[in-house]
Amino acid sequence: MTSQAITPSHGLYREALPKxxxxxxxxxxxxxFREALEAGHMRCYFKMAEQFSTQTELTFCGLTTLVMILNALKVDPGKTWKKPWRWYDDNMLYNCVSMPMIKEIGISFDQFVSLVMLNSLIIKSERVDELASIETFRDHVTRLSRQDDHFIALSYSRKSLGQTGDGHFSPVGGYHPDRDLVLVMDTARFKYPPHWVPLTAIWEAMKPVDETTGKSFQTEIRIKRTQYFK
Structure with a gap:
């Protein structure tokens, strides 16, 4: 039998990551990864990797990011996913806006924050403005990449990174301090695989104004299950 190449009739399969x-x-x-692991800045990776998911809808990046964090932190949703199991999935997070609306336009940063607080988590966040500091951002990434009870979610513009699309959420999976690289656990794995990005590039990608809300994309969103941040 002679093998034949498959010629897709429609649709897209993956994108090449930009330089x-x-x-x-x-x-x-x-x-x-090996160097970052040896340096102690991949501790946040393992619980996140256990829960790494691909968003099931084109607009679900925010929901999937939060679901990964909720399950990584072992938060009990208190309701059944598939009998008899309780577990978070994308379709359980619609407290702030209707699911049809989320499927159409996704969620804003403010809606993401509301969902975090409605699901037994503590959140700290800041917008990139004239008071924001990349040194503070780098300190948060450096410190929290060494922990597995805090997680950082990024809200940023893909355009700024040279990627297709625009507003996007994804969690951080680690940090390489010497090369100043952040591991982005991209929830849209049908488009881009997980990838390392310069911290300075991610910082710049959080500066543009979101056309939907008229506000800048968020800096890091620090999420923890217990009562207070240390």
Whole structure:
């Protein structure tokens, strides 16, 4: 039998990451992971990797990011997912806006924050403005990448990174301090794989104004299950 190449009749299959983004599974990406692990800045990765999910709708990046964090922090949703199991999935998070609306336009940052607080988590966040500091952001990433009871979610503009699309949420999976690289656990794995991005590039990607809300994209969103941040 002679094999034949499959020619897709429609649709898209994956995108090439732009220059400056390093595929996590590439030789360079794996080397960065080893070095970051040895430096102690991948502790947040393992619980997040256990829960890594692909968003089930094009607009579900915010929901999937939050679901990954909720399950990584072992938050009991208090309601059944599939009998008899209680577990978070994307379709359980619609407290702030109707699911049809989320499927159409996604969720805003403010709606993300409301969902975090409605699901037994503590959140701290800041917008990128004239008072925001990249040094403070780097300190948060450096510190929290060494912990597994806090997680950072990013809200940023894909356009700023040279990627297709615009507003996007994804969690942070680690940090390489010497190369100043952040591991973005991209929830849209049908488009881009997890990848390393310069922290300075992510910072710039959170500065543009979101056309939907008229506000800047958020800086890091620090999320924890227990009562107070340390």
């Amino acid at each position: 400056g983004c390093i595929v996590f599974s590439s030789s360079e990406g794996r080397a960065i």
